Amino acid sequence: MSLPASDAARRKILVVEDEPTLADAVLARLNAAGFATAYAATGPAAVAAAREEQPDALVLDVMLPGFDGLEVCRRLQAERPVPVLMLTARDAESDLLAGLGAGADDYLTKPFSMRELIARITALLRRVDLVRAQALKTDAPAGDAEPSAPLALGTPEHPLTVDRARRRVRADGAEVHLTPIEFDLLLSLARRPGQVVSRQQLLAEVWDWADASGTRTVDSHVKALRKKIGAGRIRTVHGVGYALETGGEAEAP
Numbered sequence: 001m002s003l004p005a006s007d008a009a010r011r012k013i014l015v016v017e018d019e020p021t022l023a024d025a026v027l028a029r030l031n032a033a034g035f036a037t038a039y040a041a042t043g044p045a046a047v048a049a050a051r052e053e054q055p056d057a058l059v060l061d062v063m064l065p066g067f068d069g070l071e072v073c074r075r076l077q078a079e080r081p082v083p084v085l086m087l088t089a090r091d092a093e094s095d096l097l098a099g100l101g102a103g104a105d106d107y108l109t110k111p112f113s114m115r116e117l118i119a120r121i122t123a124l125l126r127r128v129d130l131v132r133a134q135a136l137k138t139d140a141p142a143g144d145a146e147p148s149a150p151l152a153l154g155t156p157e158h159p160l161t162v163d164r165a166r167r168r169v170r171a172d173g174a175e176v177h178l179t180p181i182e183f184d185l186l187l188s189l190a191r192r193p194g195q196v197v198s199r200q201q202l203l204a205e206v207w208d209w210a211d212a213s214g215t216r217t218v219d220s221h222v223k224a225l226r227k228k229i230g231a232g233r234i235r236t237v238h239g240v241g242y243a244l245e246t247g248g249e250a251e252a253p
Contacts, residue, residue, distance in 0.1 A: 012038060
């Protein structure tokens with residue numbers, strides 16, 4: 001499956017994976033899809049390659065020689081934020097949350113299909129393009145584009161504000177740092193306060209993923225988001241999806 005030239009042209013992906021067979025397969029698939037690629041096999045080499053190559057996104061394994069992918073992610077995000085798709089052989093919730101906490105935007109659990117890898121990378125890059133376009137609109141002269149008004153949610157005692165134009169969130173008066181995907185996930189729920197949004201809808205809107213194969217991804221990101229804005233703000237509707245509570249003090253599931 002090839003991607004439209006606008007999705008892949010001039011985009012460089014740094015692949016960090018110490019298993020040669022898997023690394024070769026990922027590099028070959030990305031090249032076939034039209035991406036430029038770079039490669040590293042250890043934690044220190046990944047940091048050096050990212051500094052030199054300035055990639056548009058990373059495909060980053062968790063378990064690496066030298067130091068692990070979590071440390072790679074922390075160091076790089078502190079220097080120059082870059083979209084990160086984490087690869088993990090473990091699907092324990094604590095491991096996935098650790099990856100999101102280190103600054104990863106999404107994850108895939110091994111084994112995975114190359115089709116899904118390409119779809120996830122493409123979704124991450126499209127999100128970067130969207131953020132840049134929104135920033136340009138925000139900086140444009142008055143009259144060129146009206147930025148969207150912030151969404152005021154919660155209660156006077158427990159306010160939650162989602163600033164769509166500046167992509168900033170405040171909970172209970174304090175600014176909350178969210179990853180790009182966490183922000184988009186919150187915004188998707190905030191557009192329908194009190195309404196249940198299915199996991200499939202969230203996958204389509206936030207990850208640009210059309211089927212239900214990534215519902216575990218949604219669940220893990222919701223859990224990470226709850227830790228940042230307050231567990232009681234997002235209600236689980238078992239077997240369906242999630243809803244952003246308008247009262248701000250809902251019982252945690």
